[in-house]
Amino acid sequence: MNIHAIKAIYKFELHRFGRTMLTSLFVPAITTSLYFIVFGSAIGSRMREVDGVPYGAFIVPGLIMLSMFTESISNASFGIYMPKFTGTIYELHSAPVSPLETVIAYVGAAATKSVIIGLMILATAYLFVWVPIAHPLAMLGFMVLIAVSFCLFGFILGIWAQSFEQLSVIPMLVVTPMTFLGGAFYSVHMLPEPWKTITLFNPVVYLISGFRWTFFGKGDVAMDVSLAFVAAMLVVCFGVIVWMFRTGYRLKK
Template structure:
């Protein structure tokens, strides 16, 4: 190709990566989609039907329905991190990263393609889990547009975070380290299964240092109109996390950190 023919935006390049990642998703459909759906369904059986029926309402919402936003968020966090980190780590691991680095693709286009594909999978998964939950418990969505907005924003943010982890990781152990040892505990302690108002005052204050609290709280507000923290604060925290991830990704591409020698 003559250099002068290259457009300012490499649309074909972005689409090639996006399709490649979606094809990988299809090849691993069982692992990517069916496993989280089954896991979430088990949560509903245990917490919603078995235990939830013996528990009272939380913030005027039946317990089984109350945990739905938290469970969706738990899956979104985990899957977004896994999809995006694996997507960029795999070319590093196999050595095919040479092709990405030597292609006429900008940093923005690379992020758009990888994070876009990972976010597509995560949002799709979130909606499927929502549909699954609806089978087990009655669900009400007071602010559907905000629900979609929180879902997309959170998925995109965690995909960016996963992209950073994928570039940082030097092995499969490091790839799993943050999702398993940081995000999952923070989610369980971030109000996925309870309202932080149920905690003693000292623990409640301590929980407010957990960023996941704001993400789950905002998402739950879009369902039931009630929240642990102000929805504006939740939105600001989510957008803030998104911007931090974006800045880190920009720094990675500016310096070539763990991508280029």
């Protein structure tokens, strides 16, 4: 394992994040505040509790996941796309760095950024409402797993994309709508049939539910099912990346 190469890429990616840290942290804080003003005040004044949890606190896990999904995909996809765009990807191919070390470095840096932003959103939420965390270690662990999973997906997207427009089409047209329809701001149990059953086919439901369980000890689905979905996403994404490197898919052209 080339630890020096991993550290070099990891530090380079975090340095890029450091140059825009103020904006990267300020924007999620403002966005979170706006969500609390709209959802917490306007809707929360009419819907006091959801599953016994104050509505203002109930939406916090969903807000964190909404930002982490998009940030994880964006950070990881942009990180690997830029070497392709500038042509430095060929230097990476010729360097004594294995595909596994490349993935660890890029995905690790992107996941670190996403977790920092997630914690920033959580800190901002405490300015508006008290949020109990029933299982703090599980919360951090689940946050890291989600960040790594979506960073792997973003890494795949960065390799697949052939333009900056393609980098944003999946997060904007697929991930964000699935998050809003995946119980980020409401409980699936509140939906009438057949919408309740249809919603359960949305994989994001299981991710948000598992993360919400770490806060309140309850979720829309069982925690072991949520963990199974996260594990499946990790395995599938990693398998796709292995195939991409073995075949050179859009990496050597």
